[in-house]
Amino acid sequence: MGAxxxxxxxxxxxxxxxxxxxxxxxxxxxxxxxxxxxIAAPLIAPYAPGKLSIANRLDPPGLEHLFGTDDFxxxxxxxxxxxxxxxxxxxxxxxxxxxxxxxxxxxxxxxxRKLDTPMSRLIDAMMAFPDILLAIALVxxxxxxxxxxxxxxxxxxAPRLARVVRASTLVIRELPYVEAARALGVPTPIILVRHVxxxxxxxxxxxxxxxxxxxxxxxxxxxxxxxxxxxxxxxWGTMISVGRQYMDQAGWIMMFPGAAIVVTVxxxxxxxxxxxxxxxxxxxxxx
Amino acid sequence: MLRSILNRLLGxxxxxxxxxxxxxxxxxxTPGDPAAVMLGPEATASDIEALRVKxxxxxxxxxxxxxxxxxxxxxxxxxxxxxxxxxxxxxxxRAEPTIFLTIFSLLIATAVALPVGILSAYKRGSFFDQTAxxxxxxxxxxxxxxxxxxxxxxxxxxxxxxxxxxxGGPGASLAxxxxxxxxxxxxxxxxxxxxxxxxxxxxMLDVLxxxxxxxARSKGMSEWRVVLRHAFKNALIPILTVIGLxxxxxxxxxxxTETVFGLPGVGNLVVSAVLRRDYPVIQGALLVIAGxxxxxxxxxxxxxxxxxxxxxx
Numbered sequence: 001m002g003a004x005x006x007x008x009x010x011x012x013x014x015x016x017x018x019x020x021x022x023x024x025x026x027x028x029x030x031x032x033x034x035x036x037x038x039i040a041a042p043l044i045a046p047y048a049p050g051k052l053s054i055a056n057r058l059d060p061p062g063l064e065h066l067f068g069t070d071d072f073x074x075x076x077x078x079x080x081x082x083x084x085x086x087x088x089x090x091x092x093x094x095x096x097x098x099x100x101x102x103x104x105x106x107x108x109x110x111x112x113r114k115l116d117t118p119m120s121r122l123i124d125a126m127m128a129f130p131d132i133l134l135a136i137a138l139v140x141x142x143x144x145x146x147x148x149x150x151x152x153x154x155x156x157x158a159p160r161l162a163r164v165v166r167a168s169t170l171v172i173r174e175l176p177y178v179e180a181a182r183a184l185g186v187p188t189p190i191i192l193v194r195h196v197x198x199x200x201x202x203x204x205x206x207x208x209x210x211x212x213x214x215x216x217x218x219x220x221x222x223x224x225x226x227x228x229x230x231x232x233x234x235x236w237g238t239m240i241s242v243g244r245q246y247m248d249q250a251g252w253i254m255m256f257p258g259a260a261i262v263v264t265v266x267x268x269x270x271x272x273x274x275x276x277x278x279x280x281x282x283x284x285x286x287x
Numbered sequence: 288m289l290r291s292i293l294n295r296l297l298g299x300x301x302x303x304x305x306x307x308x309x310x311x312x313x314x315x316x317t318p319g320d321p322a323a324v325m326l327g328p329e330a331t332a333s334d335i336e337a338l339r340v341k342x343x344x345x346x347x348x349x350x351x352x353x354x355x356x357x358x359x360x361x362x363x364x365x366x367x368x369x370x371x372x373x374x375x376x377x378x379x380x381r382a383e384p385t386i387f388l389t390i391f392s393l394l395i396a397t398a399v400a401l402p403v404g405i406l407s408a409y410k411r412g413s414f415f416d417q418t419a420x421x422x423x424x425x426x427x428x429x430x431x432x433x434x435x436x437x438x439x440x441x442x443x444x445x446x447x448x449x450x451x452x453x454x455g456g457p458g459a460s461l462a463x464x465x466x467x468x469x470x471x472x473x474x475x476x477x478x479x480x481x482x483x484x485x486x487x488x489x490x491m492l493d494v495l496x497x498x499x500x501x502x503a504r505s506k507g508m509s510e511w512r513v514v515l516r517h518a519f520k521n522a523l524i525p526i527l528t529v530i531g532l533x534x535x536x537x538x539x540x541x542x543x544t545e546t547v548f549g550l551p552g553v554g555n556l557v558v559s560a561v562l563r564r565d566y567p568v569i570q571g572a573l574l575v576i577a578g579x580x581x582x583x584x585x586x587x588x589x590x591x592x593x594x595x596x597x598x599x600x
Contacts, residue, residue: 121298125305128577128584130539133557137569140561141317217430221543224432227561240433247440258433265428 017278024274030267034260038084045078049234058250068252070242080257083234087216088264090150090229094215095208097154098161103204105158106165107192111173120166126159131214132221139227149228153218157211164207168200202279209272213265220261236261291592299585306581310574311355314566320344325368325564338368342567364571369563374571377556384454384545384552387468388475389537395476396483396533401526403480404487408495409514419484426481431540435474435547442470452549471548475540479533486529490522497521523594531587535580 019025037044046066053073061068067076109119126134131153138152172178173196181191216236222228223237231238236257243254317324322338339345342365343354358365364374403423407416443451449470455463494500495518503517504510542554549555553572560568 121301122305124298125302125309125577128302128306128535128580129309129573130535130542130576130580132539132542133573133576136542136557136561137313137573138316140564140566140569141313143317213428217428220430221432224430225543225546225558227558237430240430240436244436247436248444251440254433254436258430258437261430261433262425262428266425269424269428 014278018271018274021274021277023270027267027270027274030263031271034084034264034267035088037081038088041078041081041085045075045081047075047078049079049082050074051078058246058253060250061252067256068250070239070250070253071246076239076253076256079234079239080236080260083236083239083257084260084264086146086229086233086235087219087237087261090146090153090219090235091212091215093150094153094157094219095212097150098157098211099204099208101154101158102161103165103197103200105162106200107169107196109162110166110169111188111192111196116166119162123159123162123166126155127163129156131156131218135218135222136225136227139222144227144230146229146233149219149222153215156218157215160211161204161207164203165200168203169196172196172199206272206276206279209268209275213268213272216261216265216268288592292589295585295588299581302581303578306577307356307359307574308352310570310577311352313573314570315348317566321566325566327564341366359574364574365567367560367565367568369560369565370568374567377568378553378571378575381551381553381556384464384468384550385538385541385554387465388471388541388545388550388552389534391468391472392475392479392537392540393530393534395472396480396537397530399477399480400483401487404484404526405491405514405519407484407488408491411492416488420488423481423484426478429478431474431478432543432547434478435471435544438470438474439548454549454551467548467550471544471550474547475537475544479537479540482536483526483529483533487522487526490525491518494518494521524591527587527590527594531583534583538576538580 019028051074053069056065056069056073057071059065059069059073061076065075065077067080070076070079105119105123109116109123129137134156135149135152138155139148142148142151178191178195181195186195219228219235220237220240223231223235224241226241229235229238231241239257240254243250243252243257246253314321320335320339322335322342322344323330326334326338336345343351346354362375364378366372367374367377370377403419407419410416439451443449450467452467454467495514497518499521500513500518503513508517541552542557544550545552545554546558553576557569557572560566560572
């Protein structure tokens with residue numbers, strides 16, 4: 001039996017509409033470049049990220065070292081490329097993990113009337129904790145590691161997605177096609193996935209883009225504080241944390257990774273804004 | 288009115304109870320024995336056992352929970368292992384820089400965001416609007432700790448206008464303490480002004496085209512009176528919401544910013560507690576901050592009732 005859903009826009013048209021907006025197009029292009037640079041890090045990086053060279057310690061940016069060297073004479077540009085891998089994959093993993101929890105909680109709260117009040121209160125309570133602070137506490141309890149940073153931030157951001165999914169589910173639940181599916185005897189789990197979830201994807205995608213941006217900022221914050229990923233692993237946050245001690249003599253060590261965060265997060269926000277205007281016209285208030 | 292207040296009050300109490308439960312659970316998700324983790328690898332079995340008894344970890348889980356709740360209700364958040372003082376005292380000792388920082392940042396953020404947001408909406412599409420919108424998006428992408436470091440480098444090291452870090456040491460006068468707060472408050476305030484600016488602009492755009500605004504204009508009212516008295520007043524509710532949200536974000540930002548500027552506040556206390564695995568302190572700080580957030584939100588909901596008589600809960 002074919003699913004009775006509102007037809008989704010075909011993909012090529014959707015992408016071209018997104019790219020027709022100059023700001024969104026700029027965001028997409030910058031993101032693609034950063035992701036490709038991270039993937040191709042071993043090919044692009046002029047030096048190995050951990051290659052020590054005490055003779056070239058704290059070299060300023062130049063032809064030899066594009067973004068200069070750090071306190072161990074390691075090439076800042078090469079380390080930044082490898083750091084992009086960690087920072088981006090942590091951010092992406094947070095999006096996936098929080099989406100899974102958020103979808104399950106949101107569908108349950110939105111679809112089953114009896115569960116709505118208790119689940120909504122739980123979501124409210126979880127949103128009462130400031131993101132970095134809750135993440136710090138969770139990482140402290142679970143132990144510092146990249147995986148636990150993902151788990152902690154996933155738990156932190158899941159309620160935001162749950163809220164979005166719940167709100168859409170409340171509306172979709174009442175639509176005739178869901179009623180029709182129910183009347184035809186379609187089992188509830190199938191209704192949830194095929195009829196409800198498919199139509200929640202638009203607001204979910206918009207929210208997920210912003211969570212990606214927030215997760216990159218939060219991971220950098222945790223790593224900077226020394227309560228996240230181990231300082232030996234290059235991430236943009238740990239690089240800033242190291243560079244901080246040499247701010248006077250070698251500002252470039254912290255300048256470039258910080259700029260990388262700003263550019264990546266800005267690009268994600270531009271894409272998120274574009275997606276919201278295209279997919280969620282109700283929310284598109286010209287912000 | 289009374290019914291609305293009671294409804295919100297009931298909702299708030301439920302959320303508070305859940306917050307306490309979450310805080311209790313967080314420390315229990317630690318793999319292994321929290322007492323052993325806190326004391327580190329060199330601890331003897333009898334030390335660990337003694338700490339377990341001291342923390343009540345030897346009791347069954349429901350008993351631990353009831354004890355914890357009973358303590359919280361009486362304002363007892365437990366004992367810090369490393370500081371050797373009650374968590375409540377530790378938090379109170381460090382409350383001032385955090386509270387000042389949050390208030391000043393919020394003031395800066397609002398003082399920047401409201402005029403910029405209103406003017407942006409009023410002159411929609413103008414050069415000013417485009418610049419402000421771009422800057423707001425840019426500010427929302429900057430990590431607060433990084434901006435803080437840049438400010439220290441420029442304003443404190445390069446220009447020598449402010450101190451690089453600290454809070455003036457014990458017994459410093461209020462003026463000295465406030466001087467230490469200028470840069471951190473500027474950092475946090477500018478970053479959080481982004482969100483408020485965007486919402487103020489959007490909210491003003493919503494109302495500027497409404498009929499009553501046109502009517503006010505046609506009556507020959509002065510422009511700024513139309514914008515401020517008629518439009519802004521009606522745009523206020525979403526703006527209030529986002530200011531409340533920002534207050535919560537500021538507390539989160541304060542944790543990181545305090546560390547950058549070496550301010551002896553709650554944020555710094557939490558970070559050092561994490562590094563020392565001082566769980567009671569982490570729990571206490573989480574509870575107080577989340578509780579403050581719930582209360583601020585409740586206060587904002589109550590403000591709605593005053594601002595907009597149509598609001599009912």
